[in-house]
Amino acid sequence: MTGTRSHWLPDRWINHAKRPGVAYRAQINHNEMMQGGRLYRANVLHTPRPDRFEIVERGYVHVDAQGYVTGVYGELPAGLGECEVEDFGDTLLIPAMNDLHVHAPQYRNQGMAMDLELLPWLSTYTFPEEARYSDRRYAEVMYRRFVRDLWRHGTMRASIFATIHKETAELLATILDEAGMGGLIGVVGMDTGCPDNLRNSTEEVVNDTLSLIDHTSGMPLVSAIVTPRFVPSCSCHMLTELGKTAQRYRIPVQSHLSENQGEVALVRKLFPDSSCYGAVYDRFGLFGQTPTLMAHCCYTDGEELELMKKNHVFVVHCPISNCDLGSGIAPIRRFLDAGLPVALGSDMAGGHDLSLFRVMQSAIQMSKLLYARTEGEWSFLSLSEAFHLATKSGGAFFGKVGCFEPGYSFDALVIDDSELNRHDDGLAGSAYTVRQRMERYIYLGDDRQIVHRFCQGREITEPRLSDL
Amino acid sequence: MTGTRSHWLPDRWINHAKRPGVAYRAQINHNEMMQGGRLYRANVLHTPRPDRFEIVERGYVHVDAQGYVTGVYGELPAGLGECEVEDFGDTLLIPAMNDLHVHAPQYRNQGMAMDLELLPWLSTYTFPEEARYSDRRYAEVMYRRFVRDLWRHGTMRASIFATIHKETAELLATILDEAGMGGLIGVVGMDTGCPDNLRNSTEEVVNDTLSLIDHTSGMPLVSAIVTPRFVPSCSCHMLTELGKTAQRYRIPVQSHLSENQGEVALVRKLFPDSSCYGAVYDRFGLFGQTPTLMAHCCYTDGEELELMKKNHVFVVHCPISNCDLGSGIAPIRRFLDAGLPVALGSDMAGGHDLSLFRVMQSAIQMSKLLYARTEGEWSFLSLSEAFHLATKSGGAFFGKVGCFEPGYSFDALVIDDSELNRHDDGLAGSAYTVRQRMERYIYLGDDRQIVHRFCQGREITEPRLSDL
Numbered sequence: 002m003t004g005t006r007s008h009w010l011p012d013r014w015i016n017h018a019k020r021p022g023v024a025y026r027a028q029i030n031h032n033e034m035m036q037g038g039r040l041y042r043a044n045v046l047h048t049p050r051p052d053r054f055e056i057v058e059r060g061y062v063h064v065d066a067q068g069y070v071t072g073v074y075g076e077l078p079a080g081l082g083e084c085e086v087e088d089f090g091d092t093l094l095i096p097a098m099n100d101l102h103v104h105a106p107q108y109r110n111q112g113m114a115m116d117l118e119l120l121p122w123l124s125t126y127t128f129p130e131e132a133r134y135s136d137r138r139y140a141e142v143m144y145r146r147f148v149r150d151l152w153r154h155g156t157m158r159a160s161i162f163a164t165i166h167k168e169t170a171e172l173l174a175t176i177l178d179e180a181g182m183g184g185l186i187g188v189v190g191m192d193t194g195c196p197d198n199l200r201n202s203t204e205e206v207v208n209d210t211l212s213l214i215d216h217t218s219g220m221p222l223v224s225a226i227v228t229p230r231f232v233p234s235c236s237c238h239m240l241t242e243l244g245k246t247a248q249r250y251r252i253p254v255q256s257h258l259s260e261n262q263g264e265v266a267l268v269r270k271l272f273p274d275s276s277c278y279g280a281v282y283d284r285f286g287l288f289g290q291t292p293t294l295m296a297h298c299c300y301t302d303g304e305e306l307e308l309m310k311k312n313h314v315f316v317v318h319c320p321i322s323n324c325d326l327g328s329g330i331a332p333i334r335r336f337l338d339a340g341l342p343v344a345l346g347s348d349m350a351g352g353h354d355l356s357l358f359r360v361m362q363s364a365i366q367m368s369k370l371l372y373a374r375t376e377g378e379w380s381f382l383s384l385s386e387a388f389h390l391a392t393k394s395g396g397a398f399f400g401k402v403g404c405f406e407p408g409y410s411f412d413a414l415v416i417d418d419s420e421l422n423r424h425d426d427g428l429a430g431s432a433y434t435v436r437q438r439m440e441r442y443i444y445l446g447d448d449r450q451i452v453h454r455f456c457q458g459r460e461i462t463e464p465r466l467s468d469l
Numbered sequence: 470m471t472g473t474r475s476h477w478l479p480d481r482w483i484n485h486a487k488r489p490g491v492a493y494r495a496q497i498n499h500n501e502m503m504q505g506g507r508l509y510r511a512n513v514l515h516t517p518r519p520d521r522f523e524i525v526e527r528g529y530v531h532v533d534a535q536g537y538v539t540g541v542y543g544e545l546p547a548g549l550g551e552c553e554v555e556d557f558g559d560t561l562l563i564p565a566m567n568d569l570h571v572h573a574p575q576y577r578n579q580g581m582a583m584d585l586e587l588l589p590w591l592s593t594y595t596f597p598e599e600a601r602y603s604d605r606r607y608a609e610v611m612y613r614r615f616v617r618d619l620w621r622h623g624t625m626r627a628s629i630f631a632t633i634h635k636e637t638a639e640l641l642a643t644i645l646d647e648a649g650m651g652g653l654i655g656v657v658g659m660d661t662g663c664p665d666n667l668r669n670s671t672e673e674v675v676n677d678t679l680s681l682i683d684h685t686s687g688m689p690l691v692s693a694i695v696t697p698r699f700v701p702s703c704s705c706h707m708l709t710e711l712g713k714t715a716q717r718y719r720i721p722v723q724s725h726l727s728e729n730q731g732e733v734a735l736v737r738k739l740f741p742d743s744s745c746y747g748a749v750y751d752r753f754g755l756f757g758q759t760p761t762l763m764a765h766c767c768y769t770d771g772e773e774l775e776l777m778k779k780n781h782v783f784v785v786h787c788p789i790s791n792c793d794l795g796s797g798i799a800p801i802r803r804f805l806d807a808g809l810p811v812a813l814g815s816d817m818a819g820g821h822d823l824s825l826f827r828v829m830q831s832a833i834q835m836s837k838l839l840y841a842r843t844e845g846e847w848s849f850l851s852l853s854e855a856f857h858l859a860t861k862s863g864g865a866f867f868g869k870v871g872c873f874e875p876g877y878s879f880d881a882l883v884i885d886d887s888e889l890n891r892h893d894d895g896l897a898g899s900a901y902t903v904r905q906r907m908e909r910y911i912y913l914g915d916d917r918q919i920v921h922r923f924c925q926g927r928e929i930t931e932p933r934l935s936d937l
Contacts, residue, residue, distance in 0.1 A: 112912030369795035444580030
């Protein structure tokens, strides 16, 4: 039933990781790369490893003509005389944000309707809003706002739930592609426990997913992802066929896992012979048989954790959502200790905030509450660990994305934080270090300080809104 | 030792609740009040009671010449022909924010240095920074930035810890008074377990507090508050004399209580004969003998809770700080059920954010985590409850502050949230209600949307920064 299980080899999933850095790197040698391209100068920060920031003050990042980083330099590198240099002054140059779990059609509900927990919240607020996305005009207004807001907050790549509606899911892909941003978009499959106007058949969701693959085939950074809503809203037939589709077309999977105690109990009741919630996805070939994102994992433990590790399933940690919906706190330290891949997600509109910087804050805060609850046994996330989750760790799902090591896509933000630190002017001994400025931006900054955004080497300007 | 215990009668604490509304209301009859003054028109929202917002769409608030509200009206009230009307259009008109716990001299550390928990954090980051406030020039730059940022975030009144330095604490009072904003300011007392350059004697802190009372005597909205840092940093002699000072001069008290497990254990060791941490303050007359604010209370329970209730001690809930420092989650639902007065505090720089709107968010989120942990036994805070904490409940410490009922000080914010909701334009059936707009502002808004600020009836313009 689950099809052929293969080891998870990120570089081989070329469909979702379009133009992966590794494949590209093989085609061209270093000297050729250093000819041409561009140099960007600023205070460069990134996290090749989670345990600390690598910082080059007033350094240079060289980006080749295809949009890949060739290196970070403390001094102007030799042999780059032909290169244009763009000097961003005393700003921070950091990798762009990757949001690995977000519901585009909940845009209107952002920051409201948070008086219920997960299951009643879905039926009361979420489903009625998603039903509106059969209307192309409505979807265009909202999806353009959504993409503009991703851009505003410095998120250059996202893994996105659309709705059951193929036509508007394709529209979302077009909008994201036109903006020059990257992402995975899923037509949602749901045929159980949902209102009639939000129900699709197995045949529909499979065909619509294939149609989305076709629709995005010419898009360099946007592609399709198999998206069963979650176990309680899908029949076994739908789960079976979605698993087959993922494997046949070698495309990734996204869904929800162990978010809420009520939901976990419901799945246990629906599948009493499965050892855990994750094992249900696994039996249908939706749990790491192709690259897989599972959002939340608040109650993942024991066997489920082991299965995720074995199958290299990504945990997408959505701490703001987990607070806003009263779900609980995911044990991220345990996942990291076990070597699981972990990304961050806004889960808008379960979470009220699209900013991955706020998600980082929340991830650190939640880890500190677990630190308090375990009386210090579980260390809390450091700032560089949280930053790594939002950049390189999450970016890995898109290929070589999320840091400035050679071969990585130049997805970047330029942060002009001068207004946040102006009181240091002229006060002896009180200037912030670059590391402190990064921390202060993450905690105190917002979209006002993001002055340039790049995705795959291209500067991304503000996406246009609907003319409607 | 504890001096004379009296019942807590807010209206009689005239020193800290300067020009209280009740006293004022007794002097003048309704008709006289309605002559003159000003009318403000907008969508009016406030929370006279915590369980719901009172909303008057496109309503009027009448404010008399002394800055007190006389009433909220749905239609232009009769007999107000002489009154100027200021129409703010389709904005939200709400009470201003009250921050009942904030450390002004930690301004520079905001949003950084959060890799330690309370006790090592104090010695590593906080004390060295506070030592700089012996320098008047440094203090002026930083305190002016701090007051400007309170203003920016819509906080019109605050209860503030300064440092041990009298001269710069007085400077802070002057800056706040010049801005037209309200607050209580404390010269911090600490003589134990602190560096030599941050130690004052009992005589010094008592005299400096009296000096601050004198300094603020001509200020309509700013006064002094007795401020022992917390039990572990004060000798019995200092606590004794500060308790006596509070009662002799009838001024309020602020300190910290049961923030962190390590701190609670330390106090238990220091005072093994006291039944709880709060009982230590109580034996020194610093626990409700005059109006008292106790920040945090994460581990307050049983006898301590009963003592706070009996003495009408305010809990100041600082959820952002409690997360940032890994302290734990205060059981606010339990406090509210017991009838304790509860306010909100930013606790900057223990907390990274000065915005009380963000503190509201965090308070709701933390209550949802307790809801999850108690499997629904403890209901989470509703939006109106959180709003009530930041406005009327906290404002009560300053007198009649925090709502628009007759006799209350007109402390208000005008929120132009049009940019947050622009995608509703022209989409049939999708306009947000005023209540939803309020929720979305609290979750999604920031200082950009606050377009007018009032304190005691006066519009407060941006406080000037230092010329230095």
